[in-house]
Amino acid sequence: MTLACYLKSNHHTKKISLAICFSILLGGLVIHSANASTLRIAVASNFTHTMKSIVKRYHEKTAQRVLISSGSTGKHFAQIMNGAPFDIFFAADKRRPEIIENNNIVQPGNRFTYAIGQLVLWSAKIQDRHLNLSIFNNFTNKYLAIANPRLAPYGKAAEETLKKINAWSRIRKNIVMGENITQAFQFAASGNAALAMLAYSQVKQANANGQYYLIPKNHYTPIEQQAVILKNNKNVQSFVSFFKSKKSQDLILNAGYRLP
Amino acid sequence: MFLESDITALFITLKLAAITTLILLLLGTPLAWWLANTRWRYKFMLEAVIALPLVLPPTVLGFYLLIALGSNGPLGKFMNFLGGQSLAFTFTGLVIGSVIYSLPFVVQPLQNSFNLIGRRPMEVAATLRASPLDRFFTVIVPLARPGFFTAIILGFAHTVGEFGVVLMIGGNLPGETQVVSIAIYDHVESLSYSHAHGLSALLLISSFALLITVYALNRRYSFNVKE
Numbered sequence: 001m002t003l004a005c006y007l008k009s010n011h012h013t014k015k016i017s018l019a020i021c022f023s024i025l026l027g028g029l030v031i032h033s034a035n036a037s038t039l040r041i042a043v044a045s046n047f048t049h050t051m052k053s054i055v056k057r058y059h060e061k062t063a064q065r066v067l068i069s070s071g072s073t074g075k076h077f078a079q080i081m082n083g084a085p086f087d088i089f090f091a092a093d094k095r096r097p098e099i100i101e102n103n104n105i106v107q108p109g110n111r112f113t114y115a116i117g118q119l120v121l122w123s124a125k126i127q128d129r130h131l132n133l134s135i136f137n138n139f140t141n142k143y144l145a146i147a148n149p150r151l152a153p154y155g156k157a158a159e160e161t162l163k164k165i166n167a168w169s170r171i172r173k174n175i176v177m178g179e180n181i182t183q184a185f186q187f188a189a190s191g192n193a194a195l196a197m198l199a200y201s202q203v204k205q206a207n208a209n210g211q212y213y214l215i216p217k218n219h220y221t222p223i224e225q226q227a228v229i230l231k232n233n234k235n236v237q238s239f240v241s242f243f244k245s246k247k248s249q250d251l252i253l254n255a256g257y258r259l260p
Numbered sequence: 261m262f263l264e265s266d267i268t269a270l271f272i273t274l275k276l277a278a279i280t281t282l283i284l285l286l287l288g289t290p291l292a293w294w295l296a297n298t299r300w301r302y303k304f305m306l307e308a309v310i311a312l313p314l315v316l317p318p319t320v321l322g323f324y325l326l327i328a329l330g331s332n333g334p335l336g337k338f339m340n341f342l343g344g345q346s347l348a349f350t351f352t353g354l355v356i357g358s359v360i361y362s363l364p365f366v367v368q369p370l371q372n373s374f375n376l377i378g379r380r381p382m383e384v385a386a387t388l389r390a391s392p393l394d395r396f397f398t399v400i401v402p403l404a405r406p407g408f409f410t411a412i413i414l415g416f417a418h419t420v421g422e423f424g425v426v427l428m429i430g431g432n433l434p435g436e437t438q439v440v441s442i443a444i445y446d447h448v449e450s451l452s453y454s455h456a457h458g459l460s461a462l463l464l465i466s467s468f469a470l471l472i473t474v475y476a477l478n479r480r481y482s483f484n485v486k487e
Contacts (some may be wrong), residue, residue, distance in 0.1 A: 015286075020325045074449040074450075074451075075449075106425075113356065126332070143349055143431070145431070148432060148446065149445055150449075150450040151450055155480075173433070175433075176349045176433060177431060177432040177433075178422075178431075178432075179427065179445070181433075183427075183428075186428075187326075190326050190327055190329075190330035190332075190333070191330035191331030191332050191333075191336065192326060192329060192331070192346050192348035192349065192429075193349075193431075204450075214425065
């Protein structure tokens, strides 16, 4: 196409034909990307690994392209509010999907809980088989790494747990915060923090050595992870129904989540 | 407009930048002087190492520091050996990180201005029987004043703007390692835009004022040289 444009042009019309060529090329690009039946999903970091294995299974029965954008729910949310072209958004909490629905970006009824996160206490250092919350009764000269409660649902659950056992204000100066659970994990895995409160799914996935203790679920508000369908079409529906099938649900359970 | 925690973060940031700049002046001045005068064959290698923080993403630097400070890292082992705590999540740890991170911003302007002065003034002063230290402080330092101004202000401003390194090794402890850039990031991520706006505007205006000072001073001094 470019060649044809070039041949047609002489020095009188060069500028105009160049402009036309450009718009044709650009138009082609736009049409191309609109035609492609690529599914774009935004996935919270903690669920990315699980999502990838689900998509792998999905590809066993369809050739449809699926693009996974992994990242923090806060950033995805800001991108979606500014018109990012995602088809489905798998958030790490239910707050952001709710705001999207309340802002009339999608019709009601396009939001569902897809997994419930489990909070875990993990240590690479402490070799105590009976690791549990009583470790906070006497917690000095050590650090506990959590995700920032203002930003991350697992961080908020960690704060709630510590408040429930009346340890929060007592050990506050020993709590270091990562921007997300991945960073909290790094703090503890590098040996800088003795303990971390993380997602069970994360500890399972990292296959990390060390001890862990599943924190009783009555200690914190359930970490409901919700998804919201941003564009409803046949491709999206086919993926969502696969996502809700027994096969996928088993993958989610195995990854360390509870199901709604 | 500003939360109490924001004021604390602001104070920590200024303290961090001031201490870092001071240490960098103490370390950077002899280093820059040596670099400007040495005829060592492999000088370029050291220069490249000093310039590394200019091109490396700060997260890389922070990541290495986190590993190094950890209980299995060399610095962590050394601290254990001394019987001390890990330096991660402490103000001291941030100072170490910032010194590395802002090193080129202090060394390079100093080295340039030492190069510009050349050997001649030192030689003349030597004929007047001035000792090496005396020559440095009474001849070189006044002549290199614009270089020192640039180094101080850039080192300070660059540390104020630090984010990636602090994010990796800070742990966001209020009153200890929570600096302004992290506080802004938290405000933005948690959608409290009004607080983010206040702090961001403050940083923007003060950074701009600092840079204007650098350029205005450099202009004045370059005029002086011409006279």
